[in-house]
Amino acid sequence: MLPENIIYLAVLVSFIGYFFYFKDIFYGQTRPNLVSWVLWLLGPFLGVFFQIKAGAGLSVIPTYVKGWKFPETEHYGIYIASVFSNTLGLLIIKDWSFTIYSFGVYLVLANLVFVLILYRKKFFKS
Numbered sequence: 167m168l169p170e171n172i173i174y175l176a177v178l179v180s181f182i183g184y185f186f187y188f189k190d191i192f193y194g195q196t197r198p199n200l201v202s203w204v205l206w207l208l209g210p211f212l213g214v215f216f217q218i219k220a221g222a223g224l225s226v227i228p229t230y231v232k233g234w235k236f237p238e239t240e241h242y243g244i245y246i247a248s249v250f251s252n253t254l255g256l257l258i259i260k261d262w263s264f265t266i267y268s269f270g271v272y273l274v275l276a277n278l279v280f281v282l283i284l285y286r287k288k289f290f291k292s
Contacts, residue, residue, distance in 0.1 A: 176251035183247025202229040
């Protein structure tokens, strides 16, 4: 387990990732999907219970579809930053109960899958 203050590093990495993501949006290099953004923003507020019971975890599907069809419209940095910051967040957990760690694990896995989707052609050359 890492010290709790490491979360400041996670926040800094997230801000750096968002900076480059928003810069690319501003210059037209990244074109986010509005539906994905709304669903991603609602996800944390709904909590783990609603993800499981109401299917809120499906918010990644529009993002995955868009990334699969148009990978050039996304910037990988924000997703790698999210993997890093959420992993750090998981490493400071003291009480490992499902309700505490499940959303962080979900975010790490969802973002890792998306990075693989964006770079599938480079990773899996045929």
